[in-house]
Amino acid sequence: xxxxxxxxxxxxxxxxxxxxxxxxxxxxxxxxxxxxxxxxxxxxxxxxxxxxxxxxxxxxxxxxxxxxxxxxxxxxxxxxxxxxxxxxxxxxxxxxxxxxxxxxxxxxxxxxxxxxxxxxxxxx
Numbered sequence: 001x002x003x004x005x006x007x008x009x010x011x012x013x014x015x016x017x018x019x020x021x022x023x024x025x026x027x028x029x030x031x032x033x034x035x036x037x038x039x040x041x042x043x044x045x046x047x048x049x050x051x052x053x054x055x056x057x058x059x060x061x062x063x064x065x066x067x068x069x070x071x072x073x074x075x076x077x078x079x080x081x082x083x084x085x086x087x088x089x090x091x092x093x094x095x096x097x098x099x100x101x102x103x104x105x106x107x108x109x110x111x112x113x114x115x116x117x118x119x120x121x122x123x124x
Contacts, residue, residue, distance in 0.1 A: 005064045005111040012058035015081035017093035021059035057082035063107040
């Protein structure tokens with residue numbers, strides 16, 4: 001069985017939604033049979049740190065270094081609160097749980113495919 005990819009939750013203390021986002025992320029990982037406790041929680045405190053991390057706002061969830069639900073073009077980044085669009089059209093400070101599960105599932109599947117391809121190349 002291949003290892004779980006690196007999963008991060010990046011957050012800024014100015015936005016109170018990171019705890020709910022972390023709980024939703026861990027629940028989604030558990031539903032996929034993955035370890036929710038393996039999430040790396042990264043606190044972003046400065047604009048410089050935000051720029052280094054390519055931080056589009058809090059909360060941000062990344063799998064393998066890629067934003068799981070990338071913001072649209074022109075959305076502000078840095079020390080700001082992120083907004084997500086729920087499936088029913090409302091705006092939320094955290095991702096729609098169904099979108100989160102679907103994006104996680106796709107990212108994990110892609111990660112497993114990449115790992116399998118690398119193993120095949122290494123074995124060749």
